[in-house]
Amino acid sequence: MLRRLLRRRREDPAVAVIGAGFAGIGMAVRLRKAGFDRVTLLDKAGGPGGTWWHNTYAGAEVDTPSVLYSYSWMPWKWSRTHVRQAELQAYLAAVLERFGLADKVRYNVEVKTVQWHEDRQDYTLHSGDGAEIMRAKYVVSAVGLLSDPQLPNLPGIDTFGGPLFHTAKWDSGFDPEGKRIGVVGSGSTAAQVVPTLAGQAKQVVMFQREPGWMVPKMARPYTDVERAALDSRLAQKAIRWRQIYQRDRGQLGGGVWRPGTPQNTGAEAAARGYIERSLAGRPDLIEAVTPRYPYGGKRPIITDDFYPALLLDNVKLVTEAVREVTETGVVDGAGAEHELDALVMATGFKANFLSTFDVTGRTGRSIHDYWAGDERAFLGIMVPEFPNFFIMYGPNTNGGTIVTNLELQASYIASAISRVERARASSVEVREWAADLYDRSVQKMLVGTAFQYENNYYRSESGRIATQWPDGVMIYGALTKALRGPCLRVESKLGACAPAPEKEEVATP
Structure with missing residues (x-):
């Protein structure tokens, strides 16, 4: 509460969250709890739910127990041990209502490019036709990994x-x-x-x-x-902690x-x-x-x-x-x-990160050029050269209890943003040495796993395992708590008291 009152003395930074599924909605709630009110969720769908909005196929239901496939801070009176699509979508709509975020979502908006402006220290988001959607100091990708359908290119x-x-x-x-x-x-x-x-x-x-x-x-x-x-x-x-412990033990x-x-x-x-x-x-x-x-x-x-x-x-x-x-x-x-x-094509999704849009960082290079077909990110969340940009469900975070992983990522991102705002700084970026060291450590952990099997979606173009997390959620959670301070560089490039963009420029709903 004290942080919220102190922050009200100056305008909150604008935060754009791309995606209104479990990741995006969880991120928005976490930011709201941290005192940030100028949060906009953007989604190409006509309603909330992400994958649970689009996947309405016959028999669609989770394969994770319902208590785990929900936020720890919003339990629900589920009808089944493993709930179906309609109930999950209703749950996410209820989360938006309970936390006063329903009017923060802009539906039927498809982001195609996100461009960093070094002089302004913020991003501009554009649609496919080049129209400006909004400006934001921080951008969070919450589009997930497996969200872009893959239709096979079959003759005829x-x-x-x-x-x-x-x-x-x-x-x-x-x-x-x-x-x-x-x-x-x-x-x-x-x-x-x-x-x-x-x-x-x-x-x-x-x-x-x-x-x-x-x-x-x-x-x-x-x-x-x-x-x-x-x-x-x-x-x-x-029940939740028992199930997490049982999974982590294996x-x-x-x-x-x-x-x-x-x-x-x-x-x-x-x-x-x-x-x-x-x-x-x-x-x-x-x-x-x-x-x-x-x-x-x-x-x-x-x-x-x-x-x-x-x-x-x-x-x-x-x-x-x-x-x-x-x-x-x-x-x-x-x-x-x-x-x-x-x-009926049950052919899965493109296992490429950020496959539906591109991001240009402070050097003018796109994130896909930076990766060059070899996706990697610090904790799966941050990439060098891309200040104030965060990824949820990013490289090497697939596996385990995904909603718990998303909560950990949301906490990390909110903490990084809070750190910048407390310092009255303009940007935060992961240091190159930290990202490289982390990536080498994860790849070493993956050696000898069954993930090395060649016929799966886990590999990047170079053959390295780019999607999977090799351990339990507790280890990942501990790393998100430990790898903060010296791994991140917080900078003030606009002056300590630089004004935030005008509200009309940000175009929040």
Whole structure:
């Protein structure tokens, strides 16, 4: 409260947060708690939720327990152990309302460029047509890692005569009843889509390029007694910390991700047992869905419904990728033709950081040129040459309990901004030596992990692991607390009492 009162003596800095999903909304709340009121969230969607606004496909739900897939500071009376898309979107809308942030969001605004002005010590954000969206002293990217849909460039894809769409752009008017539907992809999304469509479609044909390790989700509705218990903040806190501890115990030192360790061996044995129990009596299916790579080489798929769906008469598994699309169906890699009425692309997302916009830093170089196809960032949050710019869910932060990671990142960013404002400075930037040392340390931790498997989305263009965090959330949290002071350079390039930009120039809503 004292910080807020002192800061009111001068105008708050403008902060632009790009994205209104879990990362962006959590960031806005954290900034509000730190006393910063001139926060604007920008999102290309028509409402809040980020990935949970766009992914409305049949069967969309989390594969992390609901208590963990929510903010620690805003528990919720969830309906299920693993909640579905609509309930998550409603939760995020409720967060905005509770913290008075609903009028701070500008929807249907797509940021394409973010440009630093060294003379003004602030950024200008532009849309795709070059129009200025706003100016801001600080910019936070909260667009996530897996948010830009990836549609395969298949020969003939434009010739298909029926409905064809990506799961992240689900056709709400699509009726699967009585149709022969092809599902291209075999990851987490396909594992949710296939069982749901199977209950309505005449036939579902899934094209699997490579199987993935699967583990049971054990999802179910909460009982009335359990829902009543969720009214207790103390109970939710206890459940949350128990689940974090259980996850961290397996991930400590990257154990579960390192082939040959007891944790990894045990996880793979459990996954094999799940296959054999679920598909008993079908050695053909057991052979088809058992991966040939170590557990953790690709993102494990958490599902209760997929293996049982494969046993249904109207579900067919094709262990070949799609080679080409025709007017009436597809041709698989073995040359077999499959007649279909509709095609659903469960082909994932572009695993490139900041794939939807570009940032120009103080040297005039874009962040993509700086990375040169080799994305890296200090704590996954800050990049040298890019003052006052922060990334949430950035390089080498994927894995573990993601919402907890986002809370840690939001705290770090709010602390960095507060440090600049207390010093009446104009910018904060990570020091090059700190970023290099941190990156080398993380890459050393990744050596020997299953993430090194070549056929996954974890690698950058150079082949280094750019997406994954190799340890538990507690270690990451400790680093976000410890790596502050000397790792960051706070500078005053406009004078100690330089005025902030006029409000109308910032164009906050």
